[in-house]
Amino acid sequence: MESTSDPKRNLIIVSNRLPLSIKRVDGTFQSSLSSGGLVTSLSGLCKSTQFQWFGWPGLEVKDSQDRADVEKSLGEHHAVPIFLDSDLAHEHYNGFSNRILWPILHYQSGVIFDDGPWQAYRRVNELFANSIADVAESGTLIWVHDYHLMLLPELLRNRLHEKGKHCAIGFSLHTPFPAGDFWRNLPVRKHLIEGLLSSDLIGFHTDEYKQNFIDTCASLLGARTEIPNQIQYRNRLVCTDKFIVGIDPQKFTDTLQKPEVRARIKSLEERYKGVKVIVGVDRLDHIKGLTQKLKGFDAFLDDNHDLRNKVVLIQVAVPSREDVKEYQELETEISTIAGKINGKHATPEGTPLLYMHRSVPFTELAALYSIADICLLTSTRDGMNLVSFEYVACQAQRHGVLVLSEFAGAATFMCDGSIPFHPANTTEMSEAITKALNLDAGERKRKYEYLRDFVNKNTRQDIECAPKTACIVLTGSLQREMGG
Ligand code: ADP
Ligand code: G6P
Numbered sequence: 001m002e003s004t005s006d007p008k009r010n011l012i013i014v015s016n017r018l019p020l021s022i023k024r025v026d027g028t029f030q031s032s033l034s035s036g037g038l039v040t041s042l043s044g045l046c047k048s049t050q051f052q053w054f055g056w057p058g059l060e061v062k063d064s065q066d067r068a069d070v071e072k073s074l075g076e077h078h079a080v081p082i083f084l085d086s087d088l089a090h091e092h093y094n095g096f097s098n099r100i101l102w103p104i105l106h107y108q109s110g111v112i113f114d115d116g117p118w119q120a121y122r123r124v125n126e127l128f129a130n131s132i133a134d135v136a137e138s139g140t141l142i143w144v145h146d147y148h149l150m151l152l153p154e155l156l157r158n159r160l161h162e163k164g165k166h167c168a169i170g171f172s173l174h175t176p177f178p179a180g181d182f183w184r185n186l187p188v189r190k191h192l193i194e195g196l197l198s199s200d201l202i203g204f205h206t207d208e209y210k211q212n213f214i215d216t217c218a219s220l221l222g223a224r225t226e227i228p229n230q231i232q233y234r235n236r237l238v239c240t241d242k243f244i245v246g247i248d249p250q251k252f253t254d255t256l257q258k259p260e261v262r263a264r265i266k267s268l269e270e271r272y273k274g275v276k277v278i279v280g281v282d283r284l285d286h287i288k289g290l291t292q293k294l295k296g297f298d299a300f301l302d303d304n305h306d307l308r309n310k311v312v313l314i315q316v317a318v319p320s321r322e323d324v325k326e327y328q329e330l331e332t333e334i335s336t337i338a339g340k341i342n343g344k345h346a347t348p349e350g351t352p353l354l355y356m357h358r359s360v361p362f363t364e365l366a367a368l369y370s371i372a373d374i375c376l377l378t379s380t381r382d383g384m385n386l387v388s389f390e391y392v393a394c395q396a397q398r399h400g401v402l403v404l405s406e407f408a409g410a411a412t413f414m415c416d417g418s419i420p421f422h423p424a425n426t427t428e429m430s431e432a433i434t435k436a437l438n439l440d441a442g443e444r445k446r447k448y449e450y451l452r453d454f455v456n457k458n459t460r461q462d463i464e465c466a467p468k469t470a471c472i473v474l475t476g477s478l479q480r481e482m483g484g
Pocket of ligand 1: 033034035036037038040281283318358359360361362365384385386387388390
């Protein structure tokens with residue numbers, strides 16, 4: 001284990017998804033960068049902080065030599081795999097985390113609870129706790145991430161205690177935490193909250209999510225919450241705070257300077273000469289409001305017949321969680337609506353919608369962000385939404401306009417620099433697009449500068465600060481626990 005800035009204090013990061021996902025191709029293992037905001041926001045840490053990152057490698061590996069190969073290849077990137085058999089991983093990841101917990105965290109109703117996936121969720125959290133408790137040394141800061149591992153702080157603290165080890169535990173939730181009554185829809189609501197309350201510090205993306213969590217602790221468990229940002233429960237004091245996650249804007253600036261990316265931008269600009277480009281980049285997930293986006297764009301085209309050949313929406317829908325039935329159904333629904341929109345609005349000169357259901361390389365993503373006059377993000381709920389940050393990072397020349405759903409966590413901070421709207425209101429969305437197209441250069445510049453300052457201020461350096469801040473806060477509780 002390597003040390004952080006304090007040589008005596010080590011850092012372990014834990015998340016379900018590792019920064020690299022492993023695939024078996026022709027009998028060998030290949031790794032590729034994982035997608036998603038959690039990995040994006042934490043990847044910057046590699047540049048300045050030393051740590052080990054524990055997580056599930058994304059596939060079952062049974063053979064011991066294969067396991068050693070995977071461990072070696074991930075080890076080069078600080079990553080340590082926790083191997084799970086495929087049925088268990090499936091029930092934990094698809095069954096409970098993504099079919100039950102994710103929808104509840106994002107205010108989706110109609111979720112059906114099932115005990116099998118819940119037991120798998122518990123078991124996987126136990127396996128994570130066992131693996132980490134074996135290797136962590138006393139004094140290590142263990143920083144757990146996201147909804148797949150909400151039981152882990154409690155299980156881990158128990159295992160560490162059995163082994164006579166004392167570690168501080170931080171937890172960051174990268175999704176919203178729902179208000180009041182909604183969390184009660186989940187029959188195992190108390191277990192998950194109690195699991196989290198064995199952390200020393202729990203981080204959220206916004207004050208709203210943090211306060212929802214605190215209120216739930218009070219109403220569900222009778223925890224004492226009179227002191228701001230503190231929860232007292234069963235003789236433990238747990239701190240909560242807001243940590244704004246961000247991106248590495250310099251990575252985009254550098255990419256845009258590469259000759260091949262400049263050439264790509266030039267060719268796209270020529271292709272779309274005289275046409276206003278709207279870009280959307282989303283994992284194909286209900287929470288991204290893709291159905292709503294297409295309906296809103298349809299309404300915009302209905303309202304603006306004269307703009308049919310003058311505006312194009314390029315929508316990248318990154319395949320996600322494809323083993324979950326609801327995600328498969330969503331893909332069918334989206335491609336049907338996309339076909340209908342083009343059927344209705346296409347002319348011999350072209351189609352107004354380019355729907356790409358695949359992952360695109362990073363350089364292509366940066367080029368698309370750069371040539372777009374508008375970025376349209378329509379999340380029905382979203383922990384933060386880092387695509388909005390990435391678009392801003394690529395707009396130094398054009399000062400493009402961010403049209404951002406009021407339900408993305410990012411809207412809490414970016415409202416003044418963007419055009420907010422309600423994603424279920426197609427009229428409002430159509431008007432927001434029209435407004436974005438008509439903003440004068442001065443107003444675009446003002447909005448862009450506001451967003452640029454926010455994105456540049458809340459970079460990976462701040463996420464680096466998060467564990468350091470956590471260290472400071474946690475040192476106190478660690479010392480108390482150790483009797484120091
Ligand atoms: P979420 O975490 O819900 O997916 P975010 O907008 O916060 O939503 O983060 C999505 C992240 O995934 C962004 O950083 C985006 O650049 C990244 N991403 C998008 N497409 C790809 C891709 N093809 N490969 C890797 N990362 C991608
Ligand atoms: C969101 C979640 C992350 C998750 C990411 C991608 O950002 O908060 O925990 O990793 O989506 O989803 P996936 O299911 O592919 O890991």
